[in-house]
Amino acid sequence: MLIRLGHDAIHHLVRMALDEDAPWGDLTSQTLIAASMRVTAQLVAREPGTLSGEDVFIAAMSLTDPDISTRFHVHDGESFSGSAVLATIEGPAQGVLQAERVALNFVQRMSGIATLTAQYVSAVAGSGARVVDTRKTTPGLRLVERYAVRCGGGHNHRYSLSDAVMVKDNHLAILAANGVSNVTEGLQSMRARLPHTTHVEVEVDRPEQIEAVLAAGADTILLDNFTTAQLSSAVAQIAGRALVETSGGITLARIREVAETGVDIISVGALTHSVRSLDLGLDILPRPFEAR
Numbered sequence: 001m002l003i004r005l006g007h008d009a010i011h012h013l014v015r016m017a018l019d020e021d022a023p024w025g026d027l028t029s030q031t032l033i034a035a036s037m038r039v040t041a042q043l044v045a046r047e048p049g050t051l052s053g054e055d056v057f058i059a060a061m062s063l064t065d066p067d068i069s070t071r072f073h074v075h076d077g078e079s080f081s082g083s084a085v086l087a088t089i090e091g092p093a094q095g096v097l098q099a100e101r102v103a104l105n106f107v108q109r110m111s112g113i114a115t116l117t118a119q120y121v122s123a124v125a126g127s128g129a130r131v132v133d134t135r136k137t138t139p140g141l142r143l144v145e146r147y148a149v150r151c152g153g154g155h156n157h158r159y160s161l162s163d164a165v166m167v168k169d170n171h172l173a174i175l176a177a178n179g180v181s182n183v184t185e186g187l188q189s190m191r192a193r194l195p196h197t198t199h200v201e202v203e204v205d206r207p208e209q210i211e212a213v214l215a216a217g218a219d220t221i222l223l224d225n226f227t228t229a230q231l232s233s234a235v236a237q238i239a240g241r242a243l244v245e246t247s248g249g250i251t252l253a254r255i256r257e258v259a260e261t262g263v264d265i266i267s268v269g270a271l272t273h274s275v276r277s278l279d280l281g282l283d284i285l286p287r288p289f290e291a292r
Contacts, residue, residue: 004147005144009143010059014056014063017106018063021101021102028097029093029094029097035092039284040088044281045279048082049079049112050111050117050151051074051078051086052110052114052148053107053109054076057103060099061089061095061103063099064096065092065096068092068095070087074087109145109277112278113148114152117153118152121152121154129264131154131268132154132155133267134267134269146159146272164201165194165198169224184212191216201220207234210234221238221242221244221245226246231246232262236262243264246258246265247267250270
């Protein structure tokens with residue numbers, strides 16, 4: 001079941017985008033298009049993909065003008081062909097034109113993320129490995145970008161620094177630089193100060209670090225930039241004593257062999273940090289909208 005984004009969160013984000021794009025209105029449409037003119041338009045796919053951003057698109061239209069009606073024919077998480085009509089939009093022409101770019105920017109980027117995620121998820125099907133995102137998101141857009149990952153069948157990592165403990169290489173380097181050489185003791189001391197419900201994950205970049213982290217009672221061990229052979233060996237060494245995550249150098253071409261090493265989680269920053277927006281367009285239909 002796909003958990004939708006909250007109404008208030010969507011409206012807050014979309015309102016900021018609309019204010020950025022038209023702080024004093026749409027000068028072109030307001031001087032060229034009569035306020036009485038109405039329009040019917042379609043959101044059309046120019047390439048195949050997986051949809052994400054349905055509610056955000058609707059919000060961009062309705063917050064610009066509540067008289068705009070948007071009806072989606074394809075829904076979040078569903079795939080579509082390269083010529084599919086995804087939605088029909090009807091209402092005042094000025095409002096539709098003013099909302100067009102913001103609405104498209106959101107749905108194009110979100111659908112691009114969902115589409116790429118679906119490809120990664122398909123590549124590991126049947127392996128038991130879970131594809132997850134990272135915190136490498138666009139500032140201010142994490143909420144919608146991570147929702148898009150879920151639309152593509154992926155899963156979310158911790159949402160923020162406040163959600164869980166994740167000890168990375170720089171944390172360990174700072175400890176070492178300040179005279180803390182016993183990693184196990186350092187992690188155990190940290191754990192003693194945490195609530196018992198807090199999940200603890202520790203990143204390692206060398207196989208020889210694994211036993212010290214296991215001894216500290218880590219819930220998840222992140223194997224960073226390990227080769228495929230090293231991953232297989234590490235999974236056997238950990239032997240179920242912690243969840244095994246891997247990241248670094250994960251591509252569509254490689255992810256299947258990574259999944260087959262037996263890791264539990266594969267985190268892919270590329271799902272959000274370097275994704276290409278999907279090519280979707282808003283086409284105006286030649287017959288004007290008739291008021292009913």
